[in-house]
Amino acid sequence: MSKLNIVLIGSGNVATHLGKVLKKAKHNILQVFSPTLKSAKILATQLCCAYTNQTSNINPNADIYIIAIKDDAIAELGKKLKVKSKIVVHTSGSVSMDAIKNTSTNYGVFYPLQTFSKAKKVNFKSIPICLESSNFKTLKTLQTLANSISNNVLNISSEQRQNIHIAAVFACNFSNHMYAIADELLKANKLNLDLIKPLIAETSEKIQNNAPESVQTGPAIRGDKKTIKKHLDAIEKKEYKKLYQLISKNIQSHY
């Protein structure tokens, strides 16, 4: 399998995890770019490569430029990056491929569908990688790259990718926020999240082989009005009360 020369643009969670797994797969990480020199240096040190905070100093000799920065900043960065016919991709779930169409004649999207936190290792092999590209040749190279780190590589259009991203926000970001609220409520009562960790694990495990609808439990779906009222009376924070009400109502109308 061919090894590719890569410049990483970004130094956040996605750039860090991608950089590490690509290096492990024996690709050459030539350089890390970040507008913050310190962040660029931290990641470059882990990857044993060069770094810069000047777009004008970005190494022009890579095969692929991977832009892994905040969605809102991608188009702006794209305006400054000109690499002729080299491949440029971004890693965002919600930014259209065209946002970087002026960077090169060959561009695309390389979206790893996972939640990355720096502190937590992930196994890339099972992570779906959603690819999109401006032409077939670029797609082939992106497939080579993606297949070198994952067994789950998919061709996904910009529109599909946005819908997947919205679903991911609900299933991942929002459910994590439910955990955070639970954590806060327990702490306020001198109880520990450890208590409900088996419950959290089981809830997510259940849906690996069952439709979420078919395994919904709790007061809302049972229509336990007294319990719902008791809970609402006991929740102090207005915004959590509102969330409890809205989601319970939503569960009840869903089934």
Added chain:
Amino acid sequence: MSKLNIVLIGSGNVATHLGKVLKKAKHNILQVFSPTLKSAKILATQLCCAYTNQTSNINPNADIYIIAIKDDAIAELGKKLKVKSKIVVHTSGSVSMDAIKNTSTNYGVFYPLQTFSKAKKVNFKSIPICLESSNFKTLKTLQTLANSISNNVLNISSEQRQNIHIAAVFACNFSNHMYAIADELLKANKLNLDLIKPLIAETSEKIQNNAPESVQTGPAIRGDKKTIKKHLDAIEKKEYKKLYQLISKNIQSHY
């Protein structure tokens, strides 16, 4: 370890799972009661025991009567069950212990903190069992029973139990509803929940060793306003739009 004689009152998810694991731990399930004879029979057949749908026919010779029915129905059932000094417990997260204080001189709560669906086996050993009781002797017996099926037995007051239950509603029921919404949004776009199952697994796995707050990701916490706006424009159902907005706002004010 002493084996106990048990009557199960209820035939739903909790009664079914508890019945099976208690039988496996060599306790004697004497009888299943359910107001619906057919449901009583189905569970009794699995447990090889007697069954009835008449409260007047409930076997008076058990050591423990376990009431595992809908929260709203517990007090009503409690009015009909009179078993003198035998132990009566309910399994609810949110009903106070006193709801069954007239059933016997010895009563309490036996609350397994888990989400049960009939189709999915669970490993009881790691499930926290929250106990509460009207007196010390009863507590000792409940501990014997709980320790025979779980390594995670806790003494929890009615007030603590309610707070745990509220946290569990957020962390379990509400996050499962987020999965259900994701599933629906994907299906509407001819995509499959399988795509984000690795993401769901990782999200819940992360918090086993990290505070949920510390691993929050996504557009809301990054403050990606454009992405949030794009998502809101793309979501068709009014109630999902409202949920997306409210939870995103909540995430942003939380950090």
